[in-house]
Amino acid sequence: MEIIINLWNNWTVYEKWTTLVLILIVLLAIPGLVWLFTKNSKLLLGALLSLVITGTLVAVGLIVLNQAFDFAITYTYKLVPFITFFINILCIGTTVGYFMQNHRHKDFNPILVKEEAFKDAYRLTLSCILLFSGFAVLTPSILIPILFSLGISLLVIWIHYLLLKKLLK
Amino acid sequence: MKLPKLKLNINIKPVLNYILIITVTALFLAMIFIALPLTEKFVSKTSYNLNTNDKSYWSQEFIVSTEDTDTQSLNDLRNIFYKRLKGFGVEEISTYVENDKIRIVVTSSKDKELVKELISNKFEVTIVTRKSDVNFDDSNNTYAYMLDTNYDTTEWAREDFRNVYITKLKTNNGDYANFAIFKLWPVAEEKFNKFLLQYNGLYIGVDIDGFVTPYQVSTTSEIFAIPISTEDTQQLKVMNLLYNSGVAKTNFKIDSQTDLTPGVPSVNYMQVTIGVFAAIVVLYVYLFLSKSTTPTILLKSLIAITLTISIYLSFLKIFQVPVDMFVLSIEAILTVIIARVLAENKDSAFYIEVFLLLILASLLFLGNGFISIIAQDMLILTALAKFCLIISGWYINKVKKI
Numbered sequence: 001m002e003i004i005i006n007l008w009n010n011w012t013v014y015e016k017w018t019t020l021v022l023i024l025i026v027l028l029a030i031p032g033l034v035w036l037f038t039k040n041s042k043l044l045l046g047a048l049l050s051l052v053i054t055g056t057l058v059a060v061g062l063i064v065l066n067q068a069f070d071f072a073i074t075y076t077y078k079l080v081p082f083i084t085f086f087i088n089i090l091c092i093g094t095t096v097g098y099f100m101q102n103h104r105h106k107d108f109n110p111i112l113v114k115e116e117a118f119k120d121a122y123r124l125t126l127s128c129i130l131l132f133s134g135f136a137v138l139t140p141s142i143l144i145p146i147l148f149s150l151g152i153s154l155l156v157i158w159i160h161y162l163l164l165k166k167l168l169k
Numbered sequence: 170m171k172l173p174k175l176k177l178n179i180n181i182k183p184v185l186n187y188i189l190i191i192t193v194t195a196l197f198l199a200m201i202f203i204a205l206p207l208t209e210k211f212v213s214k215t216s217y218n219l220n221t222n223d224k225s226y227w228s229q230e231f232i233v234s235t236e237d238t239d240t241q242s243l244n245d246l247r248n249i250f251y252k253r254l255k256g257f258g259v260e261e262i263s264t265y266v267e268n269d270k271i272r273i274v275v276t277s278s279k280d281k282e283l284v285k286e287l288i289s290n291k292f293e294v295t296i297v298t299r300k301s302d303v304n305f306d307d308s309n310n311t312y313a314y315m316l317d318t319n320y321d322t323t324e325w326a327r328e329d330f331r332n333v334y335i336t337k338l339k340t341n342n343g344d345y346a347n348f349a350i351f352k353l354w355p356v357a358e359e360k361f362n363k364f365l366l367q368y369n370g371l372y373i374g375v376d377i378d379g380f381v382t383p384y385q386v387s388t389t390s391e392i393f394a395i396p397i398s399t400e401d402t403q404q405l406k407v408m409n410l411l412y413n414s415g416v417a418k419t420n421f422k423i424d425s426q427t428d429l430t431p432g433v434p435s436v437n438y439m440q441v442t443i444g445v446f447a448a449i450v451v452l453y454v455y456l457f458l459s460k461s462t463t464p465t466i467l468l469k470s471l472i473a474i475t476l477t478i479s480i481y482l483s484f485l486k487i488f489q490v491p492v493d494m495f496v497l498s499i500e501a502i503l504t505v506i507i508a509r510v511l512a513e514n515k516d517s518a519f520y521i522e523v524f525l526l527l528i529l530a531s532l533l534f535l536g537n538g539f540i541s542i543i544a545q546d547m548l549i550l551t552a553l554a555k556f557c558l559i560i561s562g563w564y565i566n567k568v569k570k571i
Contacts, residue, residue, distance in 0.1 A: 010265050012251040013244060018535040025531045030524055037520060075261050075276075076434055078540050079499060082532070086503060086547075089524045090510050097517020120514065123461065127452060127509055131502045134448030135441060141434035142495055 004063075026085065027051055034092065038099055042167040047092045050160040054088045055081070057152050065148065076145045083149040084156050087128065091160040094120045110168040114161075121161040128153050183571075190567050197476060197564075204482035206438050219438060219482070220489045222278040226260075228431035229281070231273040231288050237419040238269040245418060247271055252414040253287040257406060260433075260493075261538045270424065276431045278491065283407050289423050290378060292411040294333075296325035297376045298368065305372075314383050317376045325364065326416075329357050333412035335405055338394060347405060348394040349412060351375075365393070436494040445501055449474065462513060465565070470512035472561035474505050477554045496539055500546050508554040518555070525551055 011019070031048040038044070058081045065071045098116045102108050132150040136143050202208060208217040235246060247264045250273055254262045261276040277284060297320035299305065305313050313319055327333075330351045338348045353361055365373075369388045374381035375395050382395045397408060453471055456462050478501055485492055507525075511518050529551070532544035 010263060012247045012264055014248045014251055015537070018537075022531055022535050025535075026528065029527055033523060033527070074432060075538060076495075078538065079543075082540055082543060083499070083503070085528065086525075087506070089528060090506070090521060093521030093524050094510065094514045094517045096520045097514055100520065101516035119461070120510075123456075123513060124506070124510070126455065127506050130448040130452045130455075131445065131505055134444040134451075135498055135502055137444065141436065 023055070026055075030089065030092065034096055037096055038103075040099065040103075043096065043099060046095070046160070046163045046167050049163055050088055050092065050156065051085075053159055053163075054084050054152075054156050057155060058084055061148065061152055065144075071144060076142050077148075079142075079145050080149045080152060084152045087124065087153040088156045088160065090124065091117075091120065091157055095160075095164060114165050114168055117161050117164045121157045124157050125154055128157070186567060186571065190564075190571065193564060197479075200479040200483045201475065203486055204479040206442050208486075217486045219486055219494075220491050221438070222491045222493045223433065223435060225278040225491070226276060226431040226433045227278075227281055228274070228276040228429040230425075230427045230429055231275070231285075232424045232426075233271040233273065233288065233421050234269075234424045235271070235419045235421040240266070242419045243269070243271060245415070246421060249415040249417055250288060253410045254284065255537055256410045256414060257284065257287060259284060259538075260542070271421075274429065276429075276433065278493075280403060283403055285423075285426070286407055287410060290411055291417045291420060293376075293378055293417065294327035294412070295376045296323050297321060297374045297381060298323055299372055299374070314372075314374075315380055317379045317381050320374055320376060320381055322376075323364070323373075325361065327412075328416055329354065329361070333409075335397060335409050335412070340396075347397040347400065349397055349408070350392050350394040353393075361393075433493070434495045436498050438494060441494070441498045441501075445498070445505070449505060466512055469558065469561045469565060470509050472564065473512060473554060473557040474508045476557040476561060477504055477508060477550060480557070481550060481553060493539070493542070496543055496546070500543060500550060503547060504550045504554055507551055508558065511554060512558055522551065522555065 008016075027048070030051060031044050034047040035041075035044045062073055062077060062080065066073050095113065095117055099113055102112060128150060132146055132153075136146040136150070203217055206219075233246075233250075235242060237243075243266050247266065250271070251262060251264055254273075254275065257279060259275055259277040259279055261274075263274040265272045265274075273288060275284060297317060300319055300321055303313060303319040304310075305319070307313055331354050332352050334350045334352055335347060336350065337345045338350075340346050365386050366388060368386040370386065372383045372385050374383050384393070384395055397405065399405060399408070449471075453467060456467055457464065481504075484490070485497075507521075510521065514521070526548070529544045529548045533541055533548065536544055
């Protein structure tokens with residue numbers, strides 16, 4: 001809790017407002033666009049939940065890293081939410097794209113979306129693991145933030161898939 | 170006598186196609202060559218080394234004391250400092266209130282003196298009128314017109330103006346010079362014009378922190394603008410920020426200024442290039458062998474990734490744009506991922522681009538420090554990746570036809 005209070009006290013009012021607007025854009029505008037494009041409440045819920053879970057995972061992860069492992073959370077850790085939300089948006093975008101391309105077909109089945117989401121999650125996982133580890137191993141100065149971003153990103157990719165699997169029954 | 174007709178049956182199209190493909194291939198190779206690390210060691214005529222910021226970083230802690238030490242005043246001032254520094258592009262800013270003083274920790278590659286100007290200046294702007302008992306033409310006191318003690322204050326101050334816009338305007342000599350145009354709130358316009366009317370043809374002044382810039386009132390002039398004595402773009406940016414980042418209500422001064430060690434992560438260009446290159450090779454070999462993607466898509470995305478990164482790096486090298494190596498490395502990884510996803514999911518490209526545009530543009534304007542920089546670069550790189558995917562598709566088709 002101390003880390004959150006410190007963070008809050010050290011932000012200027014301007015920073016607090018801009019952060020709040022950013023959170024609102026992420027949590028309202030992205031699901032809003034998903035709804036606008038697909039008109040599908042399950043995809044909307046999936047996008048919203050995966051974004052909320054991403055934010056929660058990042059926040060909890062940083063607290064655990066600081067409290068349990070005594071890592072100083074410096075500004076390089078700002079990369080963590082950026083990278084994880086970036087990856088999450090790619091997941092949401094691919095799902096919406098596949099749904100939009102195929103939902104009008106006669107033989108469209110939500111299972112197809114799940115299968116495609118699995119393929120995408122698998123390929124994205126592979127790309128992330130190889131690229132981030134290749135980079136992290138050679139740059140010890142930001143090893144922990146990069147590996148942490150990789151870990152959370154992988155969780156986010158598969159949580160997004162599991163959410164779709166659950167919602168698109 | 171009729172000359173025999175010479176009929177040449179040459180189809181010019183394939184020849185032109187050959188020439189086009191050769192030219193484009195040469196361009197691609199040139200870009201890749203420029204982008205590669207250590208190119209500068211082989212090319213002596215032009216400098217192709219990456220202009221990295223890594224060594225220009227500095228970090229300082231400023232302790233600022235204020236006249237009013239109530240929480241509201243301190244927080245208002247912190248806001249102003251933050252807006253000024255963020256607007257100037259200072260990479261990392263932390264502000265705290267400790268023992269009724271403001272502690273500002275700055276890590277930046279920007280000019281140290283200009284950053285200090287943003288913290289040390291109150292920039293209190295008021296409109297003043299000349300005192301009747303002061304001789305402004307006194308040859309023994311040529312600076313009389315500059316000192317605020319020779320002026321009476323008026324009710325007009327910075328708060329009465331919507332913003333101050335700095336731009337080049339034509340002077341009486343016909344040259345162009347920089348001016349600060351004071352733009353009024355619409356409700357105050359009539360009242361201000363009435364105020365100016367009282368001094369038509371006379372000099373009044375704009376007092377900034379005790380120094381006055383004279384202004385000759387002319388009712389024919391539609392704008393209220395004072396000259397700025399610098400042409401330097403960075404100085405002008407500082408002036409703009411000082412004018413427009415809020416009005417400091419309390420007096421303040423810098424108590425101390427301490428050098429700190431900048432904690433910017435150092436990244437080796439060669440090592441990162443090798444790491445990312447090795448990862449791309451392993452990824453593509455695996456995808457090819459596992460047959461999870463068609464060879465055409467693999468080739469298309471590989472060419473697009475190579476081109477995107479090469480064009481971007483070549484641009485940075487040729488125009489000597491300062492970059493942060495660790496930021497560049499993260500951007501390279503994200504570009505590979507985005508190019509792969511866009512190539513793999515053609516039907517999703519539009520949606521991914523819309524979502525990314527929304528998030529990256531928001532981060533660009535609302536984010537701070539390195540995140541704003543990465544967001545801006547990723548907007549460019551996403552657009553470039555999209556363009557390169559189109560180009561690589563076209564290139565593969567052309568080569569196939571040959």
